[in-house]
Amino acid sequence: PEAVITPSDPSFKLHSEPYAIQKQLNPPVVLIPNTVKELSAIVKFLYSSNLDFVIRGHGFKSPSAKHVVVSMLSFKGVEYDSVKKIATVGASATWYEVVSFMEQVDPQYSVPAARTPSIGVTGSILNGGLSWMSTEYGGISDPINFLDAEVVKYDGTVVMASQEPDLLWSLRGGGGGFGVVTKVLLRAHPYPTDIWSGMVLVPRKTLPQLVDKIYTFNRSVPHPKVNYFVYLMPKQLLSTVLEEVEPGAEDSIVFHVYDALGEQHGRDVFKWVLEMPGAIDRTRVTNMKGILSMQSIYHRETVKNKSLTIVITGNVADLRGTMKTLYAPMAVADLDQDAITQAVSFYDKIGELDKSIQMMSSVIFEFLIFRSPIGGSSEVAWPRSHTLNHLLLFIFSCPGHGSEEQEKILRQLSEEAPRQILGPKLDKSEINPAGLEPEYHDVKGVK
Incomplete structure (x- = not known):
């Protein structure tokens, strides 16, 4: 390769x-191919060697x-065929x-885009891909969105x-490891440019x-575009999302x-x-680019809280490598009052540990984010239940320089949260591929 x-x-x-910096294995070299030909040669060599390697976006x-x-x-x-x-x-x-x-x-059309603006396209697709349009x-x-991909195979x-239909199927939420994707073909759909959000x-x-x-509200089955x-949001962090914080501000x-x-529709359904009482409205009308911009606030702020100094950023990419992080995702058909209350209570009790x-x-x-695969579950590698509606996600983190004891607490929290919150309903929940942690999730048992 050139680099x-x-x-x-x-x-x-x-x-x-x-x-998540705890997963750093300190590789001594990075190869950066610039062409498919270079990538092909690299892939062929690495798969025939005894070297430990990974493909990274x-x-x-x-x-x-x-x-x-x-x-x-x-x-x-990025290229676009405006006819097709x-x-x-x-x-x-x-x-x-x-x-x-x-x-x-083509401003009147949009591809379904992940909610986080700074993540890569292929990684999202390989892990199912959830969006505002899901x-x-x-x-x-799903086949209605992801049409094809160019792939460098192991040889x-x-x-x-x-x-190779089996290969395409495996790319539809299979989690990766089925060759190296160089580009994907995505269908664009007619979509409004006056989204309220x-x-x-x-x-x-x-x-x-x-x-x-x-x-x-969730049981009322709102329109699919809602x-x-x-x-x-603790009160000491309000300054990271509000341009001006009123005196006497509270946890939100x-x-x-x-x-x-x-x-108008949005203000009616979210009335x-x-x-x-005390609601602060920071909504606006925008297009899909504007929607993703809301998740990409390019500023950093240091917040001091007694003995703690926390650096907050609105751009998730800025956090790369700064924390040790584990996930506890729960994709569910229903989140009742008890489950919501239990989840908040579980979060509150984390402070007692650290x-x-x-x-x-x-x-x-993440409410109202799922629907069953269009065209049938057999068409995708992550079939998911047709009853899924919501994703409850815990993200447990400590500083990148955190201790072994803090890592143990992260693991403990990640393993305990689903059972404590969902109780007997846990057996009806699913793990979405993006949140899969092979360290403690039963990979073969994932639905």
């Missing part, structure tokens, strides 16, 4: 650092290796780059996945009333709402949130 870099190179971390699944990292960051071009409405996207293009491109070439068009990896041969912050003390309202996610619950049917872990951890309720 072979070692740890002394200034760009080495960009091409090799895992998101943007590193959010924390890939690392003892010997060699193959960085795919050169494969990021098909986007051809390089493996390491980010979703923000894709929606920015679509805004320029309740309408299914997972990004170095290059094929379009559609030439943004944050509504509500005092956390209103949670008892909100729990019933959340449950009632969904939202919810997370907790953040509702990040989304309605592609427009502002129950907007009219809560306050710094609590400050760096999150509980996120």
Whole structure:
């Protein structure tokens, strides 16, 4: 390849650092192919060797290796056929780059884009791919969205996945490991450009009333173009999301709402949130690029909390390599009042074990984000139950320099959270591929 870099190179971390730093294996070399021909030669050589290697995009699944990292960051071009409405996207293009491109070439159409703007396209697809459009068009990896891919196979041969149906099937949420994807073909769908979305912050003390309202709203089966996610925001972190924090500000619950049917419809269906006492409305009307921009606030702020100093960023890419992180995902058909309350209570009790872990951890309720695969479960490698609706996600983190004891606490929390929150209903939940942790999840048992 044109670029072979070692740890002394200034760009080495960009091409090799895992998101969760505890998974760092300190490879001595990174290969950066610039062409499919170069990649083919590398893949053929590595698979015939005894070297430990990994293929890496943007590193959010924390890939690392003892010997060699193959960085795919050169494969990021985007092309578009405006007649067929098909986007051809390089493996390491980010979703923000894709929606920015679509805004320029065909603003009335959009591909389903992951909610996090800085993650790579291929990694999302290989892990199922959830988006703001998932309740309408299914997972990004579903056949209605993901049409084909160029793949370098283990022996170095290059094929379009559609030439080998089993290969294409495995790429639809199979988690990777089935060759190296260089580009993907995605179908664009007609989509509104006047989406109403943004944050509504509500005092956390209103949670008892909100729990019933959340449950009632979710059971009402809103339009597929309507969904939202919810997370907790301690008062000392409000300055990271609000341009001005009022005196006497309280711990908050953040509702990040989304309605592609427009502002009036959105304000009507989310009236129950907007009219809560003390609600702060930070919603606006925008297109898909604007939606992803909301998750990409390019600023950093140091927040001091007694003996703790926490660096907060609105751009998740800035956190790469700064924390030790484990996930506890729970994809469920229903989240009743008890489960929501139990999840919040579990988060609150983290502070009793380690306050710094609590400050760096999150509980996120992604409501109304699933639908069954369009075309049938047999068409995708991650079939998922047709009853799934919501994703409850715990992200447990400690500082990158955290102790072994803190790592043990992360593991303990990740293993205990699902059972304590869901109880006997855990057996009906599923683990989405993006949240799979082979260290403690039963990989063969994943549905």
